[in-house]
Amino acid sequence: MREPEELLRKYGPWALVTGAAQGIGAEFAEQIGAAGLNLVLVDIDADRLREVCHSLRERYPVEIRPIVLDLRREDLLDSLLPEVEGLEVGLLVNNAGIAKVGPFLPQERGFLLDQLHVNTRAVLLLTHAFGSEMKTRGRGGILVVSSGAAWVGSALNANYAASKAWDLIFAESLWAELGEFGIDVLGFMPTSTDTATLWRHTPNAPKASVMSVEATVRSALHALGRQPSWFAGRLNRIAFRVLRSVLPRSLLIRFVSRSLRGMSNRPATSSDER
Ligand SMILES: NC(=O)c1ccc[n+]([C@@H]2O[C@H](COP(=O)([O-])OP(=O)(O)OC[C@H]3O[C@@H](n4cnc5c(N)ncnc54)[C@H](OP(=O)(O)O)[C@@H]3O)[C@@H](O)[C@H]2O)c1
Known part of the structure; x- marks a missing residue:
């Protein structure tokens, strides 16, 4: 657990x-x-x-500036920078993402590009803009919300998983590059977390493995400044490490694909069994 004062001192105001x-x-904001x-x-x-x-x-004596914007x-x-002119943004949380579980080819190209624009292009642009200001000030924190999906490819998740792998490698690379300027960067990988979007896409996700938003965000804020990247949930970390070390890549991809088909209520296919 990170002390709140430390968050304010390192990354405020x-x-x-x-x-x-x-x-x-919303939980990051909280x-x-x-x-x-x-x-x-x-x-x-x-x-x-x-x-x-x-x-x-109603609950916190802080200033809040809402910006309704399509990323x-x-x-x-x-569109964004004039709205925040003069504010010293010391902590950037690139959280917004578009998830969708479904076969790749039937998806509209426009949707797939939207997904890339929010999951990667917006992250790139915001990090470049706010990272430059942080470098000038010699301090700051940048959190990039990736996903457990970034670790391995999976059927029904091609564009999302690939975009989240981009997020992860982008953040890890900047961790190595920006640390010398006093900027902490974290690629954060939530696994299944209790949000409406999770249940919309994977209604059969096993409840016991789903983390609360509170625990997921606490884990991210704790890891920022301590790690280049972090996987939410101790059991999840152990399970993924074990699976990655014992299964050949092709079997791992099939295993994850089969799990995702099950969680999203889609029948297994012969390619999961090969
Ligand atoms: N929940 C999980 O299990 C899980 C697991 C791994 C990774 N993640 C990642 O964690 C992040 C948050 O996930 P979440 O489940 O909390 O998502 P969420 O409940 O869907 O919330 C995402 C928010 O971003 C907004 N948003 C989407 N497109 C936008 C755009 N073009 N411009 C501005 N705002 C936009 C959404 O608005 P609308 O809903 O109105 O579009 C929504 O309010 C995402 O990056 C996700 O990929 C989540």
Whole structure:
């Protein structure tokens, strides 16, 4: 558990969280706000974002600036940066992501590109913009929310898993590069976490293995500044390490594919068994 004062001292006074209107992002806002950092909260969903801000304002004496913005926008930085001009953003949480479980070929190309734009392009642009300011100040923290899916390919998850692998390698690389400027970077891999999006895509996820948003976010904030990347959940870490070390890559991919078919209510196929 990280002391809230440490979060404020290392990364204050402002944090920017994307995808903050619900799920893991709303919990990042909760825990970072509780630590005393002012919040810039970005999301596409205006109503939910308003509710989150209202609830936080009632409980924490911090400044909160909601920004309703579509992270897919071509002019993303031109739209966002004027809204945060003059704010010292010392903590960037690239949380927003688009998940979808389903076969690759029937998906619309437009959707697949949207997924890449939110999961990777927006992360790239925000990290470049805010990272440059952090470098000038000689301090800061950048958290990139990847996924356990980044570790291995899987049927029904091609674009998402690949985008999350990009997130992970991007963050680990910047961890190695930006540390000398006083900037902590973390590639964070949640596994199944109790959000509406999780249950929409994987209704059969085994409940015992699903983490609360509270535990997932606590784990991320604890690992920032201590690791280049971090997998949420001790048992998950052990299970993935064991599976990776005992199974050949092809079997591992089939194993994960079969699990995902089961969790998303789709029948196994012959390619899972080969
Ligand atoms: N939950 C899990 O089990 C799990 C596991 C591994 C990794 N993750 C990762 O953790 C992060 C958060 O997951 P979550 O389950 O909390 O997601 P979530 O509940 O779907 O919340 C994501 C938020 O981001 C917003 N968003 C989506 N597209 C956007 C856009 N173009 N511009 C601005 N905001 C946008 C969503 O708004 P709308 O809903 O209105 O689109 C939503 O409010 C994601 O990166 C996800 O990939 C989650």
